[in-house]
Amino acid sequence: MSLSTLTKPWEAMSYGFLDGSAKRELRRKMLKSVAVPGCQMPYASREVPMARGWGTGGLQVSLTLVNPQTRVKVIDQGADDSVNAASIRRFIARVAGTPTTMDTLEADLIQSRHRIPEEVLREDQVLVLQVPNPEPLRPVQPNMSIARQMHADADYGRMWLQLYEQIVRSGRVMQGASYPSLVHGRHVMTPSPIPRWDVPKLHMAEHLTILSAGREKRIFAVPPYTRVEPLVFSDVPYKVEEHGHLTCTRSGTKGFFMNEVPQDDGSSAFEVSDSEWGVKTIRARDGIGESRGETWYKDGEMPQ
Amino acid sequence: MTLTLNAPRIVETRPLLEVHGVSKSYGSVQAVRNVSAHAYPGEVLGIVGESGSGKSTLLRMMNLEEIPEAGSYTLDLPDVSGNLFELDRFARRMLCATKIGIVYQNPHLGLLMKHSSSGNVAERLLVAGERSFATLRQAATEALDASEFPLDRLDAPPIELSGGMQQRVQLAKAIALEPALLLLDEPTTGLDVSVQALVLDTLKRLQQDRQITMVIVSHDLGVIRTLADRVMVMRRGAVVETGLADQIFQDPQHPYTQQLVHAKL
Numbered sequence: 001m002s003l004s005t006l007t008k009p010w011e012a013m014s015y016g017f018l019d020g021s022a023k024r025e026l027r028r029k030m031l032k033s034v035a036v037p038g039c040q041m042p043y044a045s046r047e048v049p050m051a052r053g054w055g056t057g058g059l060q061v062s063l064t065l066v067n068p069q070t071r072v073k074v075i076d077q078g079a080d081d082s083v084n085a086a087s088i089r090r091f092i093a094r095v096a097g098t099p100t101t102m103d104t105l106e107a108d109l110i111q112s113r114h115r116i117p118e119e120v121l122r123e124d125q126v127l128v129l130q131v132p133n134p135e136p137l138r139p140v141q142p143n144m145s146i147a148r149q150m151h152a153d154a155d156y157g158r159m160w161l162q163l164y165e166q167i168v169r170s171g172r173v174m175q176g177a178s179y180p181s182l183v184h185g186r187h188v189m190t191p192s193p194i195p196r197w198d199v200p201k202l203h204m205a206e207h208l209t210i211l212s213a214g215r216e217k218r219i220f221a222v223p224p225y226t227r228v229e230p231l232v233f234s235d236v237p238y239k240v241e242e243h244g245h246l247t248c249t250r251s252g253t254k255g256f257f258m259n260e261v262p263q264d265d266g267s268s269a270f271e272v273s274d275s276e277w278g279v280k281t282i283r284a285r286d287g288i289g290e291s292r293g294e295t296w297y298k299d300g301e302m303p304q
Numbered sequence: 305m306t307l308t309l310n311a312p313r314i315v316e317t318r319p320l321l322e323v324h325g326v327s328k329s330y331g332s333v334q335a336v337r338n339v340s341a342h343a344y345p346g347e348v349l350g351i352v353g354e355s356g357s358g359k360s361t362l363l364r365m366m367n368l369e370e371i372p373e374a375g376s377y378t379l380d381l382p383d384v385s386g387n388l389f390e391l392d393r394f395a396r397r398m399l400c401a402t403k404i405g406i407v408y409q410n411p412h413l414g415l416l417m418k419h420s421s422s423g424n425v426a427e428r429l430l431v432a433g434e435r436s437f438a439t440l441r442q443a444a445t446e447a448l449d450a451s452e453f454p455l456d457r458l459d460a461p462p463i464e465l466s467g468g469m470q471q472r473v474q475l476a477k478a479i480a481l482e483p484a485l486l487l488l489d490e491p492t493t494g495l496d497v498s499v500q501a502l503v504l505d506t507l508k509r510l511q512q513d514r515q516i517t518m519v520i521v522s523h524d525l526g527v528i529r530t531l532a533d534r535v536m537v538m539r540r541g542a543v544v545e546t547g548l549a550d551q552i553f554q555d556p557q558h559p560y561t562q563q564l565v566h567a568k569l
Contacts, residue, residue, distance in 0.1 A: 155397065160430045161423055164437065167437060169459070233436060234435045234436045
């Protein structure tokens with residue numbers, strides 16, 4: 001028996017771009033992060049043909065999870081058609097031969113930057129979020145060694161100091177995205193820069209969420225049916241963005257997270273941030289079939 | 305007729321703070337060697353000595369920031385027991401947050417310079433687990449008021465404040481949770497004489513109002529004389545003399561103490 005009989009023949013590229021050992025590393029760390037919800041696991045982040053900060057962490061997780069049957073959807077700030085989303089989607093399809101989709105209901109794997117789709121995700125779906133800065137304590141504790149100790153001790157008092165400062169300075173909590181949240185009553189995580197609107201969607205969600213920061217080499221997860229509670233003062237309730245009453249100028253859908261489009265006359269128009277939800281609404285209006293799934297928010301309110 | 309005399313209070317009460325035989329060295333430098341100290345409830349213990357005499361190290365050990373090689377440390381408080389040097393990190397943090405307040409010479413050590421002053425005080429309560437904004441706000445205002453901080457600057461960050469004001473913020477933070485023990489590390493050094501007098505005034509009033517046990521470290525005999533009931537003189541990591549404040553200042557026994565007192569006068 002020689003070495004050449006034991007090894008695979010040379011290939012120009014391995015399936016899903018990453019080599020076997022890289023995928024094994026990621027799988028192990030994903031399992032670990034699911035086992036300890038919200039706890040940041042360091043992992044050996046690999047090079048992918050994309051600059052750090054453009055979703056390399058999320059891409060590595062997606063490339064590890066896909067098989068030729070996985071339907072992949074990629075979102076960038078709610079849109080499926082932005083350059084970044086389109087490029088990542090095309091890349092995954094090219095190296096893994098996966099079918100792609102824009103429909104949230106059809107997708108098995110959703111890689112997203114900054115948004116969670118408006119339609120409710122199911123148990124058989126996985127959401128991968130790209131994270132630029134995984135450390136919620138960084139604004140209050142620049143020393144990462146001490147920050148890790150604080151995580152170990154669940155010493156999160158200073159996170160409320162940040163909120164206190166915002167209320168004192170501005171009269172309300174100003175934290176717009178990456179709202180620090182307590183996962184499973186133990187670890188505080190930053191849920192990637194999703195708006196406040198999206199944080200309640202993670203609470204007791206049916207789907208698995210994996211958050212991965214490629215540059216910072218940290219991975220953490222919110223397993224299905226796990227509590228995710230945004231940090232609040234007992235007498236200052238958590239508030240999502242006041243978008244419940246806004247109507248999308250393009251599709252006419254109402255009660256979802258909107259993008260503000262400044263107009264020439266100084267006023268603002270709004271269009272729904274989840275572009276696929278907008279497309280579906282227009283199709284339904286024009287009578288071109290296509291089913292719309294159940295949404296997390298109903299009439300602009302998150303049912304408790 | 306028989307006359308029964310009650311034993312003096314000092315005989316009956318047990319010391320609140322007891323440090324026994326602590327030693328600490330940094331590499332080849334022995335900073336503190338075999339030092340013992342105690343302070344009774346409501347008493348102010350002053351520690352004097354020149355720079356490098358180990359007095360600040362001793363104070364840092366009392367705040368459990370440093371753990372000595374040898375020695376024990378006990379606080380006579382309900383739900384506190386045993387040698388505090390043996391506590392784990394978690395228990396140590398809770399104890400420091402709720403029972404001990406400290407004011408450093410350098411406000412940068414004790415304060416978050418870019419956060420608001422009231423936020424700095426509120427942090428103390430947040431660490432102890434308070435989660436109501438209204439309560440935090442009120443407690444911070446009360447503590448700052450008690451340390452005679454002008455309330456119109458409540459939300460100014462310490463970096464914009466004068467040295468005396470920064471010390472008052474530190475003091476407010478230290479007393480916010482009504483600690484049993486207040487540690488003061490050169491609280492007035494670096495302030496000009498008039499501001500120094502004002503801060504000392506505040507400290508004295510606080511001590512009278514709340515009967516907090518204090519340990520004050522200073523190289524300035526004037527400060528010690530104003531505040532302390534009992535004085536401990538340290539030199540080269542060891543205690544050379546202890547006694548009541550008047551005793552030490554009027555009738556110093558050890559040659560080094562004599563030098564100190566005469567140099568002052």
